[in-house]
Amino acid sequence: MLLLLLLFSEGLVQRGASAKASQVPGPPRAAAEEPISFRVLQTSSFANSSWASLHGSGWLGELQTHGWDSVLGTIVFLWPWAQGNFSTQELKNLQNLFMLYFHGFTIEVQAFAHEFQFEYPFELQVSAGCTEQAGKASGSFLNGAYQGSDFLSFQGNSWKPSPGAGSPAQKACEVLNNYLDIKEIVQTLLRGTCPRFLAGILQAGKSELERQVKPEAWLSAGRPPGPGRLLLVCHVSGFHPKPVWVMWMRGEQEQRGTRRGDVLPHADGTWYLRVTLDVAAREAAGLSCRVRHSSLGGQDIVLHWGGGNSAVLTLLCLVAAVSLLVLLAGHFCSRKHSSNRKALAPAASSPDSPTGADGQGPRTPGRQVYTPQESWIKNRFLKKWKTSLNQLWGR
Ligand SMILES: *[C@@H]1O[C@H](CO)[C@@H](O)[C@H](O)[C@H]1NC(C)=O
Ligand SMILES: *[C@@H]1O[C@H](CO)[C@@H](O)[C@H](O)[C@H]1NC(C)=O
Numbered sequence: 001m002l003l004l005l006l007l008f009s010e011g012l013v014q015r016g017a018s019a020k021a022s023q024v025p026g027p028p029r030a031a032a033e034e035p036i037s038f039r040v041l042q043t044s045s046f047a048n049s050s051w052a053s054l055h056g057s058g059w060l061g062e063l064q065t066h067g068w069d070s071v072l073g074t075i076v077f078l079w080p081w082a083q084g085n086f087s088t089q090e091l092k093n094l095q096n097l098f099m100l101y102f103h104g105f106t107i108e109v110q111a112f113a114h115e116f117q118f119e120y121p122f123e124l125q126v127s128a129g130c131t132e133q134a135g136k137a138s139g140s141f142l143n144g145a146y147q148g149s150d151f152l153s154f155q156g157n158s159w160k161p162s163p164g165a166g167s168p169a170q171k172a173c174e175v176l177n178n179y180l181d182i183k184e185i186v187q188t189l190l191r192g193t194c195p196r197f198l199a200g201i202l203q204a205g206k207s208e209l210e211r212q213v214k215p216e217a218w219l220s221a222g223r224p225p226g227p228g229r230l231l232l233v234c235h236v237s238g239f240h241p242k243p244v245w246v247m248w249m250r251g252e253q254e255q256r257g258t259r260r261g262d263v264l265p266h267a268d269g270t271w272y273l274r275v276t277l278d279v280a281a282r283e284a285a286g287l288s289c290r291v292r293h294s295s296l297g298g299q300d301i302v303l304h305w306g307g308g309n310s311a312v313l314t315l316l317c318l319v320a321a322v323s324l325l326v327l328l329a330g331h332f333c334s335r336k337h338s339s340n341r342k343a344l345a346p347a348a349s350s351p352d353s354p355t356g357a358d359g360q361g362p363r364t365p366g367r368q369v370y371t372p373q374e375s376w377i378k379n380r381f382l383k384k385w386k387t388s389l390n391q392l393w394g395r
Helices: 002-007 017-023 088-112 166-177 180-204 309-332 334-349 365-392
Strands: 036-048 051-060 063-069 074-077 122-133 136-146 149-155 158-161 216-221 229-239 245-250 271-280 287-292 301-304
Touching (some): 036 180, 051 088, 136 180, 158 166, 216 287
Antiparallel strands (some): 136 149, 149 158, 245 287
16 A cells, blocks of 8 residues: 555656746746646645545646546546547556555555654645656656645655655655655656656647737735835736736836735636735835736836826726716706715715725725725635645645
């Protein structure tokens, strides 16, 4: 059974070959030279000695291509091309292997939990896979984490404890290194199966991976960071591929206080990013948010704080809201028509932020435009994103 424990690691990700490029603020580079990986991620949660759950998934670069149905013990193909060029039989064999492995992994971990000093409840993560660059296999990896920290990895042909993981990891590696056949299987999967699968699925999924979708961008004000200060928020949404450069600028001057959030996934495979700047309210005028993305063909999106799209949009929304109210008022009580309009106008013309977005402060019609989208992202995707981020980075 221990054999299965080791077996699991089909697709570790190298920490962020492609992820890294997209995290660093800087103009996106040509996609062709980027290394790309296929990796299998596993997260196993152990609540107590008799209860565990497992989540498995497959990723081509930043794109999830596979899921794992742990009830049926089957691979879930999320795209028509996610079988790559493997035959149904070969995939079935892999599926059986994973089923055995996942099952065995849980049992073995529970059996060894005490010896490896795993304390309930705990979470183990495995990320295993291979990379390709410029059409050539360029490496493979398998990393394991305990409670979000590096625990061990497969290096060369043996198991190595991660620096800082202490004696439990040393003990685990000692045990694992006794099983030569497991090491052989892991090597075969990492250095044979994975690169072959990666080459095939890269071809099959080429058009999806190379899809260019232009971002939409808009501005809003976040919760004020302090008295007399503003949090300017630049939202960039719906773009593909993931690498994007977004910066708060004053003229041509990049603002060093620009803070970049995590790039969050939408359900349709496109991305969302929020970039903020904390400024003194009187210095906000003249700032702009600049967005550079491969889909824009060198034509950056530039949104000006206060004067640009957001103000226009807010104004449009205010006009629409006021008109609607006026119409309604007119409908119900034509005599109060004019007094309603007077009452509404001052409130509508003095929002304390151009649009508002983060659910703080008085509600204005402008705010309502953005709030649903934000909460949609927060509720639906932030959670999912956090899970996948944890898996991606082995934490
Ligand atoms: C183990 O954890 C599960 C899930 O939290 C819980 O439902 C169950 O009662 C626990 N069993 C024991 C023996 O503590
Ligand atoms: C799939 O494609 C890769 C790369 O083109 C190739 O090496 C492999 O033999 C093909 N077939 C299978 C079944 O792996």
